[in-house]
Amino acid sequence: MAIVVSGVLCPICNKPIDVGKDFFATTAFLEANDPLYRFSDAAMHWECYLTWNQRSNFASCYAEVIEKEETSNPFWHRLLLSDELFVRYGEIGEVDILLLKLAAHVRVKAHNVAVWLQNPSSESRYIQAELNRLREQLQKINELDILGSPLARQKDRVEAKKKKFRL
Numbered sequence: 797m798a799i800v801v802s803g804v805l806c807p808i809c810n811k812p813i814d815v816g817k818d819f820f821a822t823t824a825f826l827e828a829n830d831p832l833y834r835f836s837d838a839a840m841h842w843e844c845y846l847t848w849n850q851r852s853n854f855a856s857c858y859a860e861v862i863e864k865e866e867t868s869n870p871f872w873h874r875l876l877l878s879d880e881l882f883v884r885y886g887e888i889g890e891v892d893i894l895l896l897k898l899a900a901h902v903r904v905k906a907h908n909v910a911v912w913l914q915n916p917s918s919e920s921r922y923i924q925a926e927l928n929r930l931r932e933q934l935q936k937i938n939e940l941d942i943l944g945s946p947l948a949r950q951k952d953r954v955e956a957k958k959k960k961f962r963l
């Protein structure tokens with residue numbers, strides 16, 4: 797996430813961000829020559845971000861970068877990729893759910909996923925609204941054997957990745 801200090805300006809409306817409130821931010825994921833560069837690694841008002849005419853373009857660029865990164869990261873493993881969700885298992889025992897249209901992540905402890913799916917929730921009301929919209933899609937995660945066989949199936953790939961990174 798971007799390091800955000802109070803008073804930093806939202807690149808969409810050029811008004812200050814109140815860090816005490818819920819705001820949207822991504823990591824620096826775009827190259828300096830990208831036309832949307834100044835929006836990556838920047839804090840934005842959720843209201844500005846949600847109504848921004850570049851949001852879907854921005855979110856697809858973000859999804860592309862995260863998907864690419866996953867293939868070379870030995871600690872994160874793809875569980876599900878749909879048009880709305882990119883779900884990864886992290887060896888820290890967490891499941892990362894990227895809401896693709898929003899470029900926002902939700903992290904859930906792997907052992908708690910089934911319980912969380914009964915009532916998918918987020919502290920951010922904006923992410924919450926997206927979770928509500930995707931309620932049905934999210935249930936696909938229930939069909940994944942997060943702690944079991946998918947990881948066993950991925951073992952070879954994990955080993956290959958580790959070899960690549962000489963861990």
Ligand SMILES: [Zn+2]
Pocket residue numbers: 806807808809810811840841844
């Ligand atoms: Zn704004």
